[in-house]
Amino acid sequence: MLMPPIRLFKWITALLYALLLAAPPAAAKDQPYEHYVYGALNTPTPGPVSGGLLLMGGGDRNIDAMKWFFGKAGKGHIVVLSASYGKEIGEEFYRDIGGIQSVEIFVFHARSQATDKKILDRLRKADGIFIAGGDQSRYVRFWRGTPVNEIIDAHVAAGKPLAGTSAGLAMQGEKLYGAMDDGSIKSPEALADPLGPANTIEGEFLHLALLKGIVTDTHFKERDRLGRLFAFVAKAQVGRAADAPAMIGLGVDESAALAVEPDGSGRIYATAPDGYAWVVDGSELRNVSDRRPLDVPRVKVTGVGPGSVVHLPSGRVDAPVFVRNYAARAGELVEVPRWSLAIHGGAGVIKPGSLTPDKEAAYRAGLDAALRAGSAVLDKGGPALDAVAAAVRVLEDNPLFNAGRGAVFTAEGTNELDSAIMDGATLKAGAVAGVTRTRHPIDLARAVMDKSPHVLLARDGADRFSVEQGLEQVDPAWFRTDQRWQQLLAWRKKHQAALDPTHLFGTVGAVAIDANGNLAAATSTGGMTGKRWGRIGDSPIIGAGTYASNGRCAVSATGSGEYFIRESAARQVCDRVAWKGESLNDAAQATIAAVGAIGGDGGLIAMGPDGRPVFALNDLGMYRGRMTAGAEPQTAIFADEAWAD
Structure with missing residues (x-):
């Protein structure tokens, strides 16, 4: 039976329409x-024709x-x-x-x-x-x-x-921010989650020898991109071999162009006086935590100006226009000092009003002089190790403090001096105990570290080593002061225990961080009035009274040394930071609380990688001071005395 013409037409039309819908779209x-x-x-x-790279910031x-x-x-x-x-x-x-x-x-x-x-x-x-x-x-x-x-x-x-x-510069590094989500991440977002999906870091694109190990960015200062470059470098280093050099970030301002010769030397052409390139050292931007805001204590940033020369791919800069350090704290950038120094002159029962105005002024002047001596080293770019030694050396010569000249007497009426120094960069340390003729015990501790295979030398052997090293020798009478002798006579008369807190004044110490981010600590003391039987306190015990480790902290302690030894106080502060994730302040306060819980009195000073010093004590006072790059020295004595921030 044949289909009627009208129905046949409708059927063919429907079939063609269905076929049309089913057909793939035209490319x-x-x-x-x-x-x-x-x-x-x-x-x-x-x-x-010769080689070279011209890296322009986009203005x-x-x-x-x-x-x-x-x-x-x-x-x-x-x-x-x-x-x-x-x-x-x-x-x-x-x-x-x-x-x-x-x-x-x-x-x-x-x-x-x-x-x-x-x-x-x-x-x-x-x-x-x-x-x-x-x-x-x-x-x-x-x-x-x-x-x-x-x-x-x-x-x-x-x-x-x-x-x-x-964008034509931003894509040239070994790794690059690809903006693959069709956006442009800003610094706050990048710092809030540096390893997150919005930070689209790409690789295996251009392979330029002069930009190997480098992540680039542009429109730098004008669009506040330092924070995001930190995040770029952090994510770019995920999975990077531990023995591979750290990557660097290279940001270029809109008003700058970096012309790089084939040998890697680069110079700035600027359309404005402050047109720079910024070199970010990625050493501290490795192994950052996933899904958390960026939190690093110290990242070095070097400015390349029209009078500077940057060497690529290393990132070394000759005649930089600035060298700054930044900390990322909970996803926010904060500039931290180029160097920082803190000192103490001992802790004890120092009540407000217990010192005459002249005596208080003398103590503050002594602390001020030590700060200036140590800061002079740091301000010239010297190492933290030299700076803490310089500060302690001044205090050892000041008879107000229980270290070097002015040291307290043993029960036998002699002066026996202890000292220690530690380098946070290498974990090398040197210490001496019971020395009697070296004018500056801190120099002898340094010699033990640098010129012997040992860490701690004591008594006669340490004295002989000091002579062999050519250190300045003095008659034991050099260390004697009438004030300390009278303290010994009072101790003998009262038969007081050697741990009486009124006898804890004077142990000295210093902690510092230098422009290269290296930490150091030093401590020096005469010990405790009336000490007996060759007693050695915490000061020369590495990990108890003195400790330093780069990336963690540097610590110098003062007080009833037996308790600081039992708590491994100095090392404990750094371990709390490293293993428990505590802030340096919380770690220092918790450590002093632990010392106090077993009966100890005293205090400590600590310095972290961000250069912010911490002072912790459970006594009524501690002679102390601090100084940072570009600032004047500050001193304090009493427990409730606030810094002039």
């Missing part, structure tokens, strides 16, 4: 790449910097690569700046164009390649793993110049 056609030419492409290149172009780049290209033929815009670049380069044979611009709109034979041929013939700004995620998507990628690498390896601005 969308890529927008063709844009191509612009200025000048003559076939003229000879006038001059020799107005510095004409001298561009002429440097054109000169590197032999004033020949420049190819500009872009994924956003391009024609106006040709006008600027060829007509406004001039001095080159041609400018050829290719604006990419699809990855398929990275295999176009015409583009590849022109790239291979380029005397210089300039990568424009725009969106670096397009460069990653369009070029990574393509012939364009290979040709750019080969171009630089062949000793030809490469320049880039904004």
Whole structure:
């Protein structure tokens, strides 16, 4: 039976419509790449072509910097690569700046164009390649793993110049922020979750020897990008071999262009006096915690200005315009001092009003002098180890303090001196106990550390070693003061226990961090009035009265040494920071509380990698002081005395 014509027509129409719906859509056609030419492409290149990188921060172009780049290209033929815009670049380069044979611009709109034979041929013939700004995620998507990628690498390896601005610089490092989520992460977001998905760090793109181990960023100062560069470097180092050098970050201001010679030496061209490049040391940005705000105590940042020279890829800077240190605390950046020093002159029952005005002024003057001696070392770029020794040496010569001259007497009426010093960078330490003739026991402790295979020498052996090392020797009478002798007579008369807290005044110590982030600690003491039987307190015991470890803390303690020894007080502070995640202040206070819980009195000073000193005590006072780069020394004596912040 035949189908009626009308029904047949409807049936065919429905079938065709269904087939149309089922058919795959026609492939969308890529927008063709844009191509612009200025000048003559076939003229000879006038001059020799040499290598170099021009790293531009993304602002107005510095004409001298561009002429440097054109000169590197032999004033020949420049190819500009872009994924956003391009024609106006040709006008600027060829007509406004001039001095080159041609400018050829290719604006990419699809990855398929990275295999176009015409583009590849022109790239291979380029005397210089300039990568424009725009969106670096397009460069990653369009070029990574393509012939364009290979040709750019080969171009630089062949000793030809490469320049880039904004996104065209941001994609040149060994690792790069790809902005693959089509956004642009800001510093607060990056610091809040440095390893999170929004921080899209990419690799295996360009392979430029001078930018190996480097992450770059642009529009730097103007868009407050220091925090996000910290996060970039932190994430870029995830999975990096432990023995591989730390990566660095390189940020360039909008008003700066960094011209890098083939030997890696780079100089700034600036359109404003404060146009800089910023070098971020990634040493402390390794092994950061996942899904947590960035929290690191000290990151070194070095400024490269018009009078500076930066050496890539190491990041070393000659004549920097600044050297700063920043701490990231709970996802926020805080500048910390370049160096910092703290000292103590002993803890004990020092009540307000117990000192005459003249005596109080003398104590403060003594602390001030020690701070200035130690800070003079640090301010010249000297090591923390030298600084703590310099500060303690001044206190050892001051008869007000129980160290060196002015040391207390033993029960037998002699002076026996203890001292220790420790280097946080190497964990090397030296200490002496019961020495009797060395003017500066801290120097003898340093000699034990530097010039012997031992850590602790005592009594006659330490005295002989001091002579062998040529250290200054004095008659034992040098250490005697009438005040200390009267204290001994009073002790003998009353038959007081040697642990009477009124006899704890005077032990001295210092902790410091230098411009290189190295910590050190030093302590020196005459011990305790009326001590017997060769008693040795905590001061020369590494881990009890003295300790330093880079990245953790430096500690010098004072008080009833037996209890500090039993609690391993100095090391305990650092272990609480490292293993329990306590703040340095909490760790110091908890340690002093632990000492007090078993009957001990005293205090300690501590310094962390961020240079903020901590003072903890369970007595009524502690002679103490602090000083940081660019600030005046501050001193305090009584427990409730606040710093003049």
